[in-house]
Amino acid sequence: MNAKANKNxxxxxxxxxxxxxxxxxxxxxxxILKEDTVVGVVGYLPGRRKGTATPALVTSVEEAxxxxxxxxxxxxxxxxxxxxxxxxxxxxxxxxxxxxxxxRALAGLMTESxxxxxxxxxxxxxxxxxxxxxxxxTGTLTEANIARKCRECIVHMPEGADVAAGTxxxxxxxxxxxxxxxxxxxxxxxxxRWAFWKEHFSRCIRCMACRQVCxxxxxxxxxxxxxxxxxxxxxxxxxxxxxxxxxxxxxxAGRCGGCAECERVCPMDIPLNLLNRRMxxxxxxxxxxxxxxxxxxxxxxxxxxxxDDQSFIK
Amino acid sequence: xHDFEPKIVAFVCTWCTYAGADLxxxxxxxxxxxxxxxxxxxxGRIDPVFILRAFQKGADGVLVSxxxxxxxxYMAGNFHARRRFAAFRALLDFIGVDLNRLQFSxxxxxxxxxxxxxxxxxxxxxxxxxxxxxxxxxxxxELWSTFAEATAGKSTGLNITGDRSQVLxxxxxxxxxxxxx
Numbered sequence: 500m501n502a503k504a505n506k507n508x509x510x511x512x513x514x515x516x517x518x519x520x521x522x523x524x525x526x527x528x529x530x531i532l533k534e535d536t537v538v539g540v541v542g543y544l545p546g547r548r549k550g551t552a553t554p555a556l557v558t559s560v561e562e563a564x565x566x567x568x569x570x571x572x573x574x575x576x577x578x579x580x581x582x583x584x585x586x587x588x589x590x591x592x593x594x595x596x597x598x599x600x601x602x603r604a605l606a607g608l609m610t611e612s613x614x615x616x617x618x619x620x621x622x623x624x625x626x627x628x629x630x631x632x633x634x635x636x637t638g639t640l641t642e643a644n645i646a647r648k649c650r651e652c653i654v655h656m657p658e659g660a661d662v663a664a665g666t667x668x669x670x671x672x673x674x675x676x677x678x679x680x681x682x683x684x685x686x687x688x689x690x691x692r693w694a695f696w697k698e699h700f701s702r703c704i705r706c707m708a709c710r711q712v713c714x715x716x717x718x719x720x721x722x723x724x725x726x727x728x729x730x731x732x733x734x735x736x737x738x739x740x741x742x743x744x745x746x747x748x749x750x751x752a753g754r755c756g757g758c759a760e761c762e763r764v765c766p767m768d769i770p771l772n773l774l775n776r777r778m779x780x781x782x783x784x785x786x787x788x789x790x791x792x793x794x795x796x797x798x799x800x801x802x803x804x805x806x807d808d809q810s811f812i813k
Numbered sequence: 814x815h816d817f818e819p820k821i822v823a824f825v826c827t828w829c830t831y832a833g834a835d836l837x838x839x840x841x842x843x844x845x846x847x848x849x850x851x852x853x854x855x856x857g858r859i860d861p862v863f864i865l866r867a868f869q870k871g872a873d874g875v876l877v878s879x880x881x882x883x884x885x886x887y888m889a890g891n892f893h894a895r896r897r898f899a900a901f902r903a904l905l906d907f908i909g910v911d912l913n914r915l916q917f918s919x920x921x922x923x924x925x926x927x928x929x930x931x932x933x934x935x936x937x938x939x940x941x942x943x944x945x946x947x948x949x950x951x952x953x954x955e956l957w958s959t960f961a962e963a964t965a966g967k968s969t970g971l972n973i974t975g976d977r978s979q980v981l982x983x984x985x986x987x988x989x990x991x992x993x994x
Binding site for chain 2: 685778
């Protein structure tokens with residue numbers, strides 16, 4: 500966390516850095532697979548198109564030698580332990596490549612007893628950032644193509660990983676676009692805020708990608724799929740959309756680590772991470788809690804203090 | 814034209830506030846008949862989605878009321894509810910809902926007078942604010958109205974035909990797209 504003090508004044512992260520990280524990941528993955536420490540490693544393989552990467556579960560040494568890390572490694576892999584590859588943990592210890600934001604998700608899932616630390620071998624990545632949406636993927640990460648969430652990243656160093664790949668690297672002087680946008684919305688008159696979100700939510704097609712990609716939406720049955728009684732209308736109409744996004748934000752309050760995967764996968768470009776950020780900010784102000792920095796016993800909404808603020812209650 | 818009569822939905826806990834409201838009734842205290850009381854085992858049982866649902870179904874104001882801190886029949890339900898509603902209020906505020914329409918209170922079984930006061934205050938406040946249109950309008954809106962506006966070229970933030978750069982995020986995709994169209 501002393502990143503600010505010795506902050507490198509970098510304006511771009513060259514491909515060489517990512518190659519070094521790739522090398523370190525491969526070495527570690529091969530080692531733990533050879534030693535039978537783990538049954539598999541969740542990481543990234545090169546995508547079929549140039550400049551992309553795809554999440555993968557590798558189980559052999561040959562495959563592990565193909566693992567990569569690049570700014571195209573945008574996915575939060577922790578979802579592959581709770582939902583996408585649910586059975587894998589039952590077979591034994593699993594290795595996982597984790598950026599700072601993935602680490603936050605893993606810590607949150609450990610907090611909620613969805614994962615056990617001893618079941619995981621975490622290959623942490625010192626991640627300078629990943630690509631944003633709609634940018635030129637040149638192989639070099641610059642201020643022009645870095646993702647919005649990475650501009651305000653506080654977890655470049657993967658705290659609590661078994662090994663860390665890469666050295667400290669961080670772009671200098673990034674404008675905090677997301678914080679500025681949030682401040683802009685907060686400063687709006689109330690009716691304008693409503694209009695802003697109404698417009699965004701009315702675009703929602705309820706594809707539920709935000710739910711499917713979220714490491715914390717692991718409920719066997721989602722409240723929003725229930726229809727007896729129906730809490731949230733399931734068709735993509737404005738009323739149900741508004742309810743769905745409010746329920747989503749509320750259910751992630753105090754849990755979301757800010758990986759912004761929901762926003763990345765949203766086909767309609769709804770700024771979902773702003774809602775998550777707003778809730779995180781509130782819980783930090785009220786209860787001095789930041790989600791996912793380390794596994795804790797209970798989240799802020801699962802505990803209480805007798806002298807919690809109740810100025811809003813009559 | 815009738816004067817506006819607000820619809821108030823009150824989510825109350827059965828052990829304290831419901832008994833408090835009962836006391837107000839048996840003591841023959843007068844309070845506005847605008848309030849619809851819904852009884853729950855505990856404020857900890859009241860999900861924020863109930864409040865949303867109430868607004869969507871036509872409530873102009875919502876009251877959530879339960880036991881004073883420390884008096885919960887289930888030991889800590891109201892403490893948990895207090896944190897949850899503090900967070901929920903922040904969310905509603907960020908979305909642009911007027912928090913004056915949402916009231917939280919602690920009313921014990923002995924506080925019939927306080928129940929009357931809370932309900933009267935909220936009802937009168939909402940009466941001066943007028944009906945709550947936001948959520949009700951959403952109920953009657955269809956998504957295609959947005960699309961109709963978008964295709965008519967009005968500003969909705971949705972630009973399907975114009976800027977493709979948001980969708981085509983790699984040079985290869987752009988190239989592929991251009992070769993089709």
